[in-house]
Amino acid sequence: MDIKQELNGDFEKLKMGLDCYQGNIVIADSDGRIIFMNEYARNLYNLTSEEARNMKIHDLVDQGIINRSVCVEAFETKETAIGCLKTASGVELDSVGMPVLTENGDLLVAAAYSYDGNFMKVLMKQIENEKKKNRNIKQKLTYLQEANNKHKSIILADEKMKNLYNDVKKIARTESTILIYGESGTGKDVMANFIHRNCNRHSEVFIPINCGAIPGELMEAEFFGYEKGAFTGANKDGKAGIFEMADKGTLFLDEIGDLPLHLQAKLLRVLESGEIKRVGSSQRIFVDVKVIAATNRDLKNMVEKKLFREDLYYRLNVIPITIPPLRxxxxxxxxxxxxxxxxxxxxxxxxxxxxxxxxxxxxxxxxxxxxxxxxxxxxxxxxxxxxxxxxxxxxxxxxxxxxxxAQEITTETFNHIPGINYKGKLRDAIRVFEKSFIKVALDECAGKVTAAAQRLGIHRSVLYKKIGEDRSEEQ
CATH class of the missing domain: 1.10.8.60 (Helicase, Ruva Protein; domain 3)
Structure with missing residues (x-):
C-alpha cells in the first residue's frame, strides 16, 4: 500500500467519524467549494453527498437552504464568526465559522459548526439531570454515613426476643408496611435495621428518620424535597427529599406519632400511590420505597382523639410488631x-x-x-x-x-408538696403532684429536658407539652 492509498484510507475513517457527530460540520476551500459536509448536515439541508460536493458555500444561501452563512463571513473577515441561522424548514441553528490561515495569513479553508437549538436544550437538560443525580448520590451517602455511625449491635439473650427476631426474619421480605411498637429506648431502630438487612432491598439504601426531631415548618421540605428558590434559605440548587433518596430502598420513620396531621395526609398519598411533589414544584415524582414506622405512643387512642388519621393508621398497621420493655x-x-x-x-x-x-x-x-x-x-x-x-x-x-x-405511702410523704388539699378533687391533687414531680426531675437534671424525660420515663415531646401547660396555668 502506497502513501496515497494510506492517506485516502485515513481520510475515509475521519469522514466516518465526523458523520457520527450530532451537529453540522461544513468545510469549504479557499475558492468557496464545499469539500466536506457531514451526514447530520446533509440530512438537515436535504442534500445528497454528490449534491453537497458540487456546491459552493454561497449556494446554501443563494438557494434558500439557509438564510445566513457564518462560513462565508469567516472567509470575508478571516476571523471567527458567530451567529444564529435558520434553515428553509424553520430549524434554528447556533453556528460558529472559523477560518484556517497559512503562515502568510492566506485563507486555506473555512469550517462551520452548528447545533440545533433544541438539541442543545436537550443536552443541557441531560447535563442538569446528571448533576441532580450526583447531588442525590452525595446526599444519600451523607445519610448512609450518619446511619452507619448510629448502627447498634443486636443482643439476644432473652427467649422472648429470640423468638421475636426469628418471626420478624420470616416476614422481613414482605413489601407490606411494618409498624413497630415499643417504649422509648427499647431498640425499635435496631429492629428496623434488622428488617432492612433481611428484606429483598438489603443491597439498597436504608434511611432512618426521627419524625420528632425535625422542626414542623421544615418537615415537608425534608420529606419531599424542594426546588431552588422554594423558600428563604433554601439550597440554591434545590434538594431531594428523603423519599427520593430512599427510592428502591427502605425508609424508617421513627416516632411516627409526632407527624403533624397535614403531613399525615401527604404520607398516606405516598404510601398508596408512590407519588410525591417537591415543595415549589408541580412535577410529579414516583418513588418505590419500603416503609417501616415506629412509635412509643398509643396510635389507636390518638385516632379516637382525632390526633392521628384513621386511614393512615390502618395503612401503617399492616404488620404490627411489639418490642417488650427491658424490665x-x-x-x-x-x-x-x-x-x-x-x-x-x-x-x-x-x-x-x-x-x-x-x-x-x-x-x-x-x-x-x-x-x-x-x-x-x-x-x-x-x-x-x-x-x-x-x-x-x-x-x-x-x-x-x-x-x-417497701416505701409506705402516707399523707406524710406529700407534706413537702405545696398545694395538696386532701379535701379537694382527686384530679387537682394529681395535677399538683405531677407538677412537683416534674420540677424535682428537672432540678435533678440541671434543667435538661431530655435527661429529665428519660428520668421520668416519658418522651421529651410529652414533657415539653406538660411544661408548657404548667407555664400557661401560672400566667
Whole structure:
C-alpha cells in the first residue's frame, strides 16, 4: 500500500467519524467549494453527498437552504464568526465559522459548526439531570454515613426476643408496611435495621428518620424535597427529599406519632400511590420505597382523639410488631450491661467489671428508660468508678422493685408538696403532684429536658407539652 492509498484510507475513517457527530460540520476551500459536509448536515439541508460536493458555500444561501452563512463571513473577515441561522424548514441553528490561515495569513479553508437549538436544550437538560443525580448520590451517602455511625449491635439473650427476631426474619421480605411498637429506648431502630438487612432491598439504601426531631415548618421540605428558590434559605440548587433518596430502598420513620396531621395526609398519598411533589414544584415524582414506622405512643387512642388519621393508621398497621420493655427481659439486661461495660472500658481506658451485687440490682430495677437508660447509667458508673464496680456510690438512683414497694405511702410523704388539699378533687391533687414531680426531675437534671424525660420515663415531646401547660396555668 502506497502513501496515497494510506492517506485516502485515513481520510475515509475521519469522514466516518465526523458523520457520527450530532451537529453540522461544513468545510469549504479557499475558492468557496464545499469539500466536506457531514451526514447530520446533509440530512438537515436535504442534500445528497454528490449534491453537497458540487456546491459552493454561497449556494446554501443563494438557494434558500439557509438564510445566513457564518462560513462565508469567516472567509470575508478571516476571523471567527458567530451567529444564529435558520434553515428553509424553520430549524434554528447556533453556528460558529472559523477560518484556517497559512503562515502568510492566506485563507486555506473555512469550517462551520452548528447545533440545533433544541438539541442543545436537550443536552443541557441531560447535563442538569446528571448533576441532580450526583447531588442525590452525595446526599444519600451523607445519610448512609450518619446511619452507619448510629448502627447498634443486636443482643439476644432473652427467649422472648429470640423468638421475636426469628418471626420478624420470616416476614422481613414482605413489601407490606411494618409498624413497630415499643417504649422509648427499647431498640425499635435496631429492629428496623434488622428488617432492612433481611428484606429483598438489603443491597439498597436504608434511611432512618426521627419524625420528632425535625422542626414542623421544615418537615415537608425534608420529606419531599424542594426546588431552588422554594423558600428563604433554601439550597440554591434545590434538594431531594428523603423519599427520593430512599427510592428502591427502605425508609424508617421513627416516632411516627409526632407527624403533624397535614403531613399525615401527604404520607398516606405516598404510601398508596408512590407519588410525591417537591415543595415549589408541580412535577410529579414516583418513588418505590419500603416503609417501616415506629412509635412509643398509643396510635389507636390518638385516632379516637382525632390526633392521628384513621386511614393512615390502618395503612401503617399492616404488620404490627411489639418490642417488650427491658424490665420484661431480665437476661437481656445483663447482656446489655456487659456490652456497655466493654464499650465504655475502651472509651475511658478502664478495666472494670460487673460485681454480683450490681447484677442483682440491675435485674431488679424497672428501667423506665429501657436500653437507653441502662447505657447512660453504665457510662455514669464507669466514669465515677476508679477500680471496679464494687464502688456503690454510683448506684444512688437504682432502687430495686422490693425497695420501691417497701416505701409506705402516707399523707406524710406529700407534706413537702405545696398545694395538696386532701379535701379537694382527686384530679387537682394529681395535677399538683405531677407538677412537683416534674420540677424535682428537672432540678435533678440541671434543667435538661431530655435527661429529665428519660428520668421520668416519658418522651421529651410529652414533657415539653406538660411544661408548657404548667407555664400557661401560672400566667
Amino acid at each position: 420484661q427481659r431480665p437476661k437481656d439486661i445483663i447482656e446489655f450491661a456487659r456490652n456497655f461495660v466493654d464499650e465504655f472500658n475502651k472509651k475511658y481506658e478502664c478495666e472494670l467489671m460487673l460485681a454480683d451485687e450490681l447484677i442483682n440490682k440491675l435485674k431488679s430495677y424497672s428501667w423506665p428508660g429501657n436500653i437507653r437508660e441502662l447505657r447512660n447509667e453504665i457510662e455514669r458508673m464507669i466514669i465515677l468508678s476508679k477500680t471496679n464496680f464494687n464502688f456503690m456510690g454510683g448506684l444512688n438512683c437504682i432502687k430495686t422493685k422490693q425497695e420501691d414497694n
